[in-house]
Amino acid sequence: MVSMKLLVRLVVAALALVLVAAATGASVVAYTWTTADVDTLGRVDFDRPLQIPPLETGTVTADGTRVFDLTLQGGTSDLGHGPATRTWGFDGSYLGPTLRAARGDKVRVDVTNQLGETSTVHWHGMRLPAAMDGGPHQVVDAGDTWSPTWTIDQPAASLWYHPHLHGATAQHVYRGLAGMFLVDDPADPTTPGARALPQTYGVDDIPLIVQDKKFDGDQLDENPGVFGISGTVGDEILVNGTPGPFLDVTTEAVRLRLLNASNARVFDFSFESGQEFALVGTDGGLLERPTPVRNVQLSPGERAEIVVRPVPGSRDVLRSTPPALGSDFFQSRFSGGDDSFDILEMRAAPELAPSTALPDRLTTFDEFGEPSTTRRIDLNGTNMINGRTVDMTRIDDVVPAGATEMWEVRNASSTHHNFHIHDVQFKVVDATGTRNDRPLLAGRKDTVFVPPNSTVRLLVRFGEHSNPAMPYMYHCHLLWHEDSGMMGQFVVVGPDDAARVDGVTDHSSTGGHGTHG
Ligand code: C2O
Numbered sequence: 001m002v003s004m005k006l007l008v009r010l011v012v013a014a015l016a017l018v019l020v021a022a023a024t025g026a027s028v029v030a031y032t033w034t035t036a037d038v039d040t041l042g043r044v045d046f047d048r049p050l051q052i053p054p055l056e057t058g059t060v061t062a063d064g065t066r067v068f069d070l071t072l073q074g075g076t077s078d079l080g081h082g083p084a085t086r087t088w089g090f091d092g093s094y095l096g097p098t099l100r101a102a103r104g105d106k107v108r109v110d111v112t113n114q115l116g117e118t119s120t121v122h123w124h125g126m127r128l129p130a131a132m133d134g135g136p137h138q139v140v141d142a143g144d145t146w147s148p149t150w151t152i153d154q155p156a157a158s159l160w161y162h163p164h165l166h167g168a169t170a171q172h173v174y175r176g177l178a179g180m181f182l183v184d185d186p187a188d189p190t191t192p193g194a195r196a197l198p199q200t201y202g203v204d205d206i207p208l209i210v211q212d213k214k215f216d217g218d219q220l221d222e223n224p225g226v227f228g229i230s231g232t233v234g235d236e237i238l239v240n241g242t243p244g245p246f247l248d249v250t251t252e253a254v255r256l257r258l259l260n261a262s263n264a265r266v267f268d269f270s271f272e273s274g275q276e277f278a279l280v281g282t283d284g285g286l287l288e289r290p291t292p293v294r295n296v297q298l299s300p301g302e303r304a305e306i307v308v309r310p311v312p313g314s315r316d317v318l319r320s321t322p323p324a325l326g327s328d329f330f331q332s333r334f335s336g337g338d339d340s341f342d343i344l345e346m347r348a349a350p351e352l353a354p355s356t357a358l359p360d361r362l363t364t365f366d367e368f369g370e371p372s373t374t375r376r377i378d379l380n381g382t383n384m385i386n387g388r389t390v391d392m393t394r395i396d397d398v399v400p401a402g403a404t405e406m407w408e409v410r411n412a413s414s415t416h417h418n419f420h421i422h423d424v425q426f427k428v429v430d431a432t433g434t435r436n437d438r439p440l441l442a443g444r445k446d447t448v449f450v451p452p453n454s455t456v457r458l459l460v461r462f463g464e465h466s467n468p469a470m471p472y473m474y475h476c477h478l479l480w481h482e483d484s485g486m487m488g489q490f491v492v493v494g495p496d497d498a499a500r501v502d503g504v505t506d507h508s509s510t511g512g513h514g515t516h517g
């Protein structure tokens with residue numbers, strides 16, 4: 001039998017252990033807490049010229065197809081930690097060329113995978129047949145070439161491309177696989193204003209692919225860490241792969257095409273001078289009218305086109321200050337919600353070449369008509385939609401070709417998310433919750449921020465490309481959430497197609513057999 005004395009000793013020892021464990025845990029939390037926020041304002045040496053991704057317009061074949069080549073490959077890059085950082089890129093070691101084509105062009109991209117492992121390439125924001133979309137169902141195995149082809153049929157916009165391999169999207173993008181795809185619409189009679197925008201690539205029309213990274217020694221660290229509920233957030237910024245970049249401005253107006261190509265970080269862009277600038281475009285293309293703003297908040301995957309008029313001879317810094325995430329203080333802090341960064345120094349020449357004044361009107365939006373149905377999409381936790389994780393063999397929604405629908409996306413979790421739908425550019429009808437992105441919501445979009453406990457209602461006009469057997473995806477564009485299962489699949493079907501889809505759980509409100517209320 002255990003003596004009383006021994007029992008007391010055991011209890012005391014156990015208590016001591018608990019106390020030590022608690023103290024250690026608390027100090028780990030405290031340490032992580034104090035090191036979690038990043039502030040580089042005024043501390044960045046802008047000593048490298050901003051790299052501009054090469055512009056590719058492809059080659060036009062005899063039958064009029066515009067053909068591009070993209071090779072996914074590994075390499076090493078100097079991202080500010082020496083020349084030996086292992087990275088991935090398209091046609092190079094980091095990021096990829098800017099592809100450019102016009103509405104009406106028939107395009108083909110020959111995508112060759114030299115990574116030594118499977119990947120995919122998705123055309124984010126593009127309206128195209130599901131089999132060309134480059135989602136998780138269009139895998140390109142090591143050594144293979146995939147050649148999607150489609151006709152561009154949408155307004156001028158700044159789109160982008162990146163891998164979408166299920167479970168590995170975060171890793172592939174983080175290592176450097178991303179590039180821009182610019183769509184022009186020179187013939188559109190509704191966009192006279194577009195011709196007044198700065199449009200000389202690399203001179204007064206500048207892509208800015210903004211990403212945060214963290215490093216372990218001289219290598220990229222892709223680990224989200226224990227508190228990384230949004231995925232990997234970094235403490236250093238790259239623009240077009242350049243650390244500490246500056247841009248020489250030579251014209252009175254400069255158009256910046258901002259792309260948040262981070263895995264998880266939300267940026268709230270503004271200038272050190274506090275200057276006002278014009279928001280002229282969003283994910284889906286131009287706004288109807290330029291909107292004067294002093295900041296623009298972008299979550300991962302979102303784009304904004306802005307026109308800035310710097311003071312001649314001045315230096316100003318594009319920066320990001322703490323975004324309005326709406327998450328509680330703990331989740332916000334560990335998702336970068338308290339961070340501030342200096343991003344890009346703009347050095348305006350003392351004499352600037354004249355630029356045209358911005359027109360009053362840039363474009364006229366197509367009307368979408370009345371929605372035929374309403375679908376409810378609930379974002380749950382960090383990995384579920386409508387209570388379940390994605391299943392590559394399950395079709396979640398069946399949409400009639402050309403339909404206009406209301407998608408009611410509710411963030412039912414306590415952390416922030418965003419929401420992206422393939423193949424479409426939707427209209428945001430309304431949005432609740434803490435927001436710092438109102439002006440963006442006036443534009444056509446494919447990705448929208450969804451703060452905790454809030455709802456966005458999206459009027460969505462689907463495309464005419466039907467294929468009952470090949471789904472498009474919708475998902476949170478915080479890539480770790482997407483990889484973890486916060487994604488769903490929809491097919492677009494023609495009038496005779498619906499019956500061919502097996503095992504469908506359609507949760508439109510008129511569908512009558514939704515899995516939730
Ligand atoms: Cu930018 Cu489904 O992705």
Ligand code: CU
Nearest residue numbers: 123124125422
């Ligand atoms: Cu996409």
Ligand code: CU
Nearest residue numbers: 417476478481
């Ligand atoms: Cu998410």
